[in-house]
Amino acid sequence: MLIHGGKSRLLLIELDDMGRAGLPASLVAYEKPIRDIVEWASGYLTQPHPEIGRRGHVCPFVKSSMNKGLFYLAVQPGVPGDLLEVAESLRAYRDWFIELAAANGPAAHYTTILVLFPELPPDQVSGVIDGAQDLLKADYVSHGLMIGEFHDGPPAKPGLWNPDFRPLRSPVPLLAMRHMVPTDFPFLKDDPEYLAQYLERYGRELPPQAAKDAVEAAREFGLEALLERSPE
Structure with missing residues (x-):
């Protein structure tokens, strides 16, 4: 306890x-x-x-x-x-x-x-x-x-x-x-604020199964810069 x-x-x-x-x-x-x-x-x-x-x-x-x-x-x-x-x-x-x-x-x-x-x-x-x-x-x-x-x-x-x-x-x-973990992308991809938080943490360690969709989502919301940042 x-x-x-x-x-x-x-x-x-x-x-x-x-x-x-x-x-x-x-x-x-x-x-x-x-x-x-x-x-x-x-x-x-x-x-x-x-x-x-x-x-x-x-x-x-x-x-x-x-x-x-x-x-x-x-x-x-x-x-x-x-x-x-x-x-x-x-x-x-x-x-x-x-x-x-x-x-x-x-x-x-x-x-x-x-x-x-x-x-x-x-x-x-x-x-x-x-x-x-x-x-x-x-x-x-x-x-x-x-x-x-x-x-x-x-x-x-x-x-x-x-x-x-x-x-x-x-x-x-x-x-x-x-x-939050890297595989949470599907739960966060449809909202720009959620996606930004996700990419801040995992933009350079995207799980292989999510990488393509994450890049596309980042482009859609104008968040490409977050793909280049180091994870926290």
């Missing part, structure tokens, strides 16, 4: 905590959704899927994140009043994420935080989770991060290799944060 030094109200659950005597009193009521997400991560995200349309795990990064002890969970209790309340709650975890990643050295890119919203009524799940992701994406991308929405709707976004597959289904509503 990690407790933020300056904000004791913030807790991050580590995978090892699930095998210990018990969760702190403030989280006991949420043990089932926490365990459901740990099982979902290990049984779905880290496994191949017949509908995904490519080889490999559903999420290529989660298994390494879990194995390296950099996979954390948090619980946001109750029902937020609006999306701004969600954004404010997530801001503290985003800042903590940046601190944790900075301390992880070469393994920083495997840092992952999932923030669970186990008490959202079913009729509010999509509005809160999808809406918050849409609201927060620009801010996260500007910090070199990605934020993803997961729930049992599921979110409408299709898989990259199979448009009929809905990869973002999860048993508990949550928002997930991780570092």
